[in-house]
Amino acid sequence: MWALLPLKDFVQAKQRLAGSLTVSERRVLFHSMVEDVLGVVASYPRFEQVVLVSDDPSAHLLAEHYGVACWPERDFGVRGLNEVVGAALANIHRVAPRSNVMVVHGDLPLLSHRELDAVFDAHAELLNEGPSGLSIVTDHYRRGTNILVCNPARMPKLAYGQASCELHYREAQCLAIPVQILNLSGIAQDIDTSGDLLRLLAMPQNSTAQHTRKFLQESGIAQRLNLMSGEVNINANSTAVVMNTQSAMSDWSVL
Ligand SMILES: Nc1nc2c(ncn2[C@@H]2O[C@H](COP(=O)(O)OP(=O)(O)OP(=O)(O)O)[C@@H](O)[C@H]2O)c(=O)[nH]1
Ligand SMILES: O=C(O)[C@H](O)COP(=O)(O)O
Structure with a gap:
């Protein structure tokens, strides 16, 4: 299996x-999440090969650091996630025609060897039905x-997106x-929104997502998001009060 x-x-x-985040905060957050993912994937013994596909110089440096390959996206001459992944899969098929591939996204800081084991085992079982x-x-929303x-x-035509x-x-x-759909709580928690970040911050600390948690704490983003979510709750409460007042007023007018 390739990754x-x-x-x-x-x-x-x-x-x-x-x-909720500045451009540079988003860049460093993504770098931290990719480090968490790479730490797990690059040290997972059941992958024959790990390859990144990216034109970003940071991806090339990370690949070097974690001892994995990095293919420049521009070499494929296509644009967009579906096209780039499709071209990279075709390339893997050329160099390793018998290999299966696991496509892993960079925003899964809660990935773990335990969950990769679960995916490998479930996929091996599926392959009992055929080649x-x-x-x-x-994800959590099954979307x-x-x-x-x-x-x-x-394989089917790739349809990343909605x-x-x-x-x-x-x-x-x-x-x-x-085909099968698997639900694994760590992999299900991709980080797309500030709600996802708050959920991650509220989870008990374990060995996963260490780069991501460290960055969120040290940058002050964790405190800022918690504060903002408190304000949202306060505002939500006052809206509720207004709505109650309005319904009480309409009760009065009915009386
Ligand atoms: N190489 C490459 N990777 C992509 C491209 N588009 C998305 N990805 C990667 O595919 C995974 C899923 O990405 P998306 O959900 O589309 O984008 P995102 O950056 O995570 O989030 P949004 O910008 O909020 O949509 C992430 O690892 C992305 O970095 C692309 O055009 N080229
Ligand atoms: O189609 C998808 O699943 C998305 O492109 C995956 O990434 P997201 O959940 O980060 O948008």
């Missing part, structure tokens, strides 16, 4: 956090595809490729 990590330009990453299979590890395990020789879990699942079914 493939597509990483967009670090300054472009995590746009959905633009309302190809598709395993999707989805996204945080990890995809596939055989590049026989509701990709369902699209990947249905397309595999149409092509009669055995």
Whole structure:
């Protein structure tokens, strides 16, 4: 099994956090999450090869540091996550035609060897049904595809974006490729929004997400987000009071 990590330009990453984090905070946050993911993936003994696909110089430095490969995205001559992952899978198929590939996203700081074991074991079981299979590890909302395990020789058209879990699942079914959706709590917790960051910060500390937690604490982002979420609650409470007042007033007018 190969691991493939597509990483967009670090300054472009995590746009959905633009309302709460500055550009440079988003860049360092993404770097920290990628370090957490790479720490786990690069030391996982069941991967034959780990390869990043990115044009960002930071990705190339990280690859060197963790002793993994990094393919420049520009070499593929395509743009967009689906196209880049598709081209990289085709390349893996050329150099290692018998290998399956696990596509892992960079925003999964809670990834662990224990959960990778669970994905490997579940996928091996799926392959008892035939030579190809598709395993999707989805997110908390069962919408996204945080990890995809596939055989590049026989797989559905990639559909990362909105509701990709369902699209990947249905397309595999149409092509009669055995397919399964896996729920694993660490992998399910990708970091897209400030709510995701608050959930991560509220979790008991363990050996996962260490770079990410350290950055959030030392940068002051953790304190800032907690403060902001307190303010949101206060505002939500006052809105509730106003609504009660209004309904009380309408009761009065009815009387
Ligand atoms: N190499 C490469 N990786 C990509 C590209 N687009 C997304 N990715 C990576 O794919 C994974 C999922 O990314 P997205 O959810 O699309 O983007 P994101 O940066 O996590 O979040 P948003 O900017 O808020 O959408 C992350 O590891 C990204 O870095 C791309 O065009 N090229
Ligand atoms: O289709 C998907 O699952 C997304 O592109 C994955 O990434 P996100 O959950 O970070 O958006």
